[in-house]
Amino acid sequence: MFDSETELGFGTYSLVGDEGSAVIETALETGYRHIDTARLYGNESEVGDAIAASDVDRDDLFVATKVAHFEEPEKTPEYVRTAIDESLERLGLDRIDLVYHHWPRNQEEIETVLPVLEEYVETGAVANLGVSNYTVDDLSLARDLVDISIAANQVEMHPLLQQTKLREHLRDTETQLVAYSPLAQGEVFDQDAVLAVAEKHDISPAVVSLAWLLSKDGVAAIPRTSSVDHLRDNYRAKALELNPEDVKRIDAIDRTHRCEDPSWMSW
Numbered sequence: 001m002f003d004s005e006t007e008l009g010f011g012t013y014s015l016v017g018d019e020g021s022a023v024i025e026t027a028l029e030t031g032y033r034h035i036d037t038a039r040l041y042g043n044e045s046e047v048g049d050a051i052a053a054s055d056v057d058r059d060d061l062f063v064a065t066k067v068a069h070f071e072e073p074e075k076t077p078e079y080v081r082t083a084i085d086e087s088l089e090r091l092g093l094d095r096i097d098l099v100y101h102h103w104p105r106n107q108e109e110i111e112t113v114l115p116v117l118e119e120y121v122e123t124g125a126v127a128n129l130g131v132s133n134y135t136v137d138d139l140s141l142a143r144d145l146v147d148i149s150i151a152a153n154q155v156e157m158h159p160l161l162q163q164t165k166l167r168e169h170l171r172d173t174e175t176q177l178v179a180y181s182p183l184a185q186g187e188v189f190d191q192d193a194v195l196a197v198a199e200k201h202d203i204s205p206a207v208v209s210l211a212w213l214l215s216k217d218g219v220a221a222i223p224r225t226s227s228v229d230h231l232r233d234n235y236r237a238k239a240l241e242l243n244p245e246d247v248k249r250i251d252a253i254d255r256t257h258r259c260e261d262p263s264w265m266s267w
């Protein structure tokens with residue numbers, strides 16, 4: 001699903017109002033073609049405004065949103081249908097490229113939400129079904145529940161959380177991994193291995209982390225920034241191919257850090 005144009009996406013959490021939509025528009029001008037939002041972020045209209053204002057052809061864009069986060073009210077099929085209909089309206093689109101089930105609290109929510117997403121893929125209003133924060137067990141349940149491909153599982157991944165087990169599970173499946181918090185919300189900037197590779201190539205630690213993620217098969221990444229300088233910097237990761245020695249050096253980081261870790265989750 002993701003290709004060289006879309007594997008580096010643009011995360012939009014906290015980008016709201018006119019300022020938020022201006023940053024998203026600059027990301028589109030810079031060359032980002034994959035925009036990641038969510039009902040929970042309260043900024044789908046800002047994403048819609050940026051798309052409408054930009055010169056980029058709709059067909060060249062990949063727009064992803066998410067519905068049904070555990071913080072949202074009780075999930076029913078009707079709630080999920082309304083959420084997707086409202087996302088379509090706020091984004092100003094007649095088709096969303098990818099809709100994720102944002103974060104299930106339990107198996108029951110998976111059983112409620114996924115069939116509705118499948119329904120929307122069948123009507124064509126959603127092009128691909130995605131899941132997010134799904135464990136290996138959740139993915140197995142999901143595959144039993146729907147007859148269509150699970151195109152992506154969006155989970156936290158960065159040099160301090162390398163998701164080796166999950167990537168092994170996804171190998172040879174149709175499901176791609178989309179790495180959220182790909183900079184560990186800044187935590188990667190102090191890592192010796194990341195700093196050493198950055199210094200060697202005269203690039204920023206952010207670019208190193210993103211290029212490391214993109215070096216992995218089937219992995220896309222969605223860094224977030226409110227800064228035009230940072231979004232331009234991060235975009236450099238697309239063109240950077242780390243050599244195997246650099247990749248190994250980062251693979252060897254022996255630390256596990258999660259930015260998102262509710263106490264009830266059994267990863």
Ligand SMILES: NC(=O)c1ccc[n+]([C@@H]2O[C@H](COP(=O)([O-])OP(=O)(O)OC[C@H]3O[C@@H](n4cnc5c(N)ncnc54)[C@H](OP(=O)(O)O)[C@@H]3O)[C@@H](O)[C@H]2O)c1
Binds near residue numbers: 132155207
């Ligand atoms: N599915 C889920 O449950 C889930 C959960 C969390 C996040 N997400 C998605 O993932 C996206 C990214 O994750 P995130 O926001 O948690 O963290 P992140 O992308 O790892 O880090 C964002 C932080 O890094 C800074 N930054 C970005 N580029 C930089 C650069 N080149 N140099 C220095 N600092 C830089 C940003 O500050 P500045 O603004 O100052 O640049 C911001 O404070 C979110 O926007 C959202 O779309 C999804």
